[in-house]
Amino acid sequence: MGAIPFGREGARVLVCTICGAKWRGEPTVCPLDGGSLDTLPDPLIGRTIAGRYVITERVGAGGMGTVYKARHEIVGRDVAIKFLAPDLAGDKTNRERFLREAKAANRIDHEHIIDITDYGETRDGLAYLVMEFLIGQPLSRLIERGPLAAHRAVDIARQMASALARAHELDVIHRDIKPDNVYVIDRGTGMDFVKLLDFGLAKMKGEMRLTASGAVFGTPEYMAPEQARGRPLTGKADLYALGCVLHEMLTGHPPFDGATPDLILRHIREVPAAVSSIVEGLPTELDALVLRLLEKDPERRHADAHHLSEELRQVAQLLPRPSAFPPSTQQRVAEAMSATLRTIDDRPTWTSAAERWEEKVLRFRQLANRAHGGRTPAWLESAFVELEGWLRELQLRRAELDRSASMVMQQEEEIRNVRLQIGKAIDVLVSDESRAIRELEEIDTAIRDLAETHAARDRELRAAWQQLPPMPAANVALDPRAVAMLHRAGEAATRWSAVDGRFRELHGQKAQREGSRNDLRFQVAQLKERLASLNAEGETDLASLREKTMSLDVAVQDLMDKIAVRSEEIVKHLLEFEELRDAVRAAGA
Incomplete structure (x- = not known):
């Protein structure tokens, strides 16, 4: 069977040298087959986080923490989990700064920003972020x-x-x-x-x-x-x-x-x-x-x-x-994706693993009857009954945990989809607003550049106007010099009108662009308010669901501890019978 992490968070992780199963706590032999146990150098390997992420390997480390690859048990996909470095985790400010990454990324939700799907702190004080697992x-x-x-x-x-x-x-x-x-x-x-x-x-x-x-x-x-x-x-x-x-x-x-x-x-x-x-x-x-x-x-x-x-x-x-x-x-990428999908399909689910556990307990019962000639000691029978009861309870608890974790995941996905839609709408509006602002800047520049010319034409026209003589009476002949002055004033008026027309046109364009900009800003503000409300309400609802999921995970871990301890007792007893040792190890494999 596939390796199932058993035992308390924070305990060392042991791996069976025969079947490869991973265990927590202090077992002296593998509770499945009695094999010897080696201590894994990294206690996080094999650990389950938030009831759904099983850590499989260490990927790398940075200034603030270490990144691991993990398996999302419910949806069957790989994720990355970043843990805050232990030497930093004791400081509240460091934890808040670390978790702000999740809050920042979730606030944005953009295709070119890493998707952080979950975050929190474990019972033993590990701050973590759950992210999409990137291949690149x-x-x-x-x-x-x-x-x-x-x-x-x-x-x-x-x-x-x-x-x-x-x-x-x-x-x-x-x-x-x-x-x-x-x-x-x-x-x-x-x-x-x-x-x-x-x-x-x-x-x-x-x-x-x-x-x-x-x-x-x-x-x-x-x-x-x-x-x-x-x-x-x-x-x-x-x-x-x-x-x-x-x-x-x-x-x-x-x-x-x-x-x-x-x-x-x-x-x-x-x-x-x-x-x-x-x-x-x-x-x-x-x-x-x-x-x-x-x-x-x-x-x-x-x-x-x-x-x-x-x-x-x-x-x-x-x-x-x-x-x-x-x-x-492209061929290499296609082959890599195909291999990844095959690996995903081959991994055991929790349901199949639990069914195999029931099969093993049944096989251990048969071996016990064989060892004692059908007269199983009372203490051993009691251990089997207790173990079978815990396995049934574990099935129920685990199903409840899966439902709760699925609800968390579904709500996260719904919120994320709405955020993406709102974000894309904001992108379109802000892009238009950015263009309108730049056009306004260009118009303002044009108005400033034209202002000096407009002032010069204004002075020129006023000067020409002031030089005009009074209009002669109807019976008085026109003075050619006065007509020439009037002509020059008319030319100045034409030049002034051209500049003034352009000046007014630019101011009209400015008013229009300002209206568009203000309208776009209003729409963006409304969308941002909607997004903020969505984030606040969603986080409140998710906090309650996550707390429930964490409590269920604790209950599952407690049952796993009990099962591991009782199974180890049974296996140790059966291994005392030399003729059964190979059968015991075969049953646990």
Whole structure:
């Protein structure tokens, strides 16, 4: 049978050298077959989190914690679980900062931001995040092999900008955009698919301050000047970091390097080299785009991530692009996906595992009758009855746990789908608003440029008007000089009218654009209010369901402890009969 984790959270994990089953607690032999037990070096392997995630292997570690691969028992898919590092978990501020990643990602819910489906703390104080399990590689690993082709770098940057546009509109600033936090997935389509990771440093509007005033967080190689100075940040700090990443994708290295103090000063003071001075053949438009992202003054960067995304699309049209990856790559992806699906199908479910347990207990009964000539001792019969009763109760408890966990998952999915719909609607509206704002800026610039001309034409017309003589009487001949003056005044009036007409036209356009912008902002505000209500109400409902699921999980774990202890007693007794040892081990296999 497949390995089933038994025993208390936090206990060491033991693995049977014969059948491979994993156990918790203090068994001295395998409760299934009496095999010897080895201690697994990582106590989290085999552990069940929140009643549904069975940890299968360690994937990697970062500054704030360790990531594991786990199996979602209910839906039968792999997930990733990140645990806060034990040396940080004792501090409440660290736990809150760690869990903010889930809150930030859930607030955004975008296709290019990693999907965090669950989070919480275990009974023994482990803070965790449950995320989609990604098959790919960090952007930093791609760059290690050398600069990316321009079309590929621009496409990755565009997807990053799309994710940041949603995040910024929902008042979330990432604050740590860098290649390590950009995951690139090959879906076998010939296109990279990007996921932004690690919102652990994200700043969300309205949250309580979790860091000391003036504290600087981020990675120096990608830190905006205002971030390095410890000043209040806007989304334009993320755009600067994206510019650093784009520069690195195109050239193989970030715009500045050096020891941290010097590096920060270079970000603040030094103008970066144009990417075209390092890589030949890049269009001037791409040069200008990167340099604009790396402007020291945030106001000189792109208006917002939507604006950047539009410019990246325009630049992408200027770049040569291969039609797809080589067929061999697509074939490898297809084979990998097929192998993954086969692995998923081959894994035992809880129901099948429980049925096998019942079969084993029945076989142990038969062996006990054989050992005692049909006269099973009272204590052994009592142990069997107790074990069978616990297994029946475990089936019921586990079914209840599965139903509760399924309700959590269903509600999470429903909330996520609504969030996605609202988010996409916000994207469309904010993109239109961004365009309207930029058009307003262009109109304001045109009005300012025309204002001086308008004032000059006004002065010219007034001067010509003042020089006009009074209108002569009907019986008085017209003076040619007066007529010439009148003609000049008419020409001045024509010039004034042309400028004034354009002036009024621009003001009319401005009023129209302001109306459109205000209407779009109103619609966005309504959608954001709806999203906030959805998140608040959903979190309240989910908290109750999760608490119920956790309680059921505790009950299941308690039953598992009892079953493991009683089964071990029975197996040890049966192993005392030398003629039964092979049969006992065969029954437990």
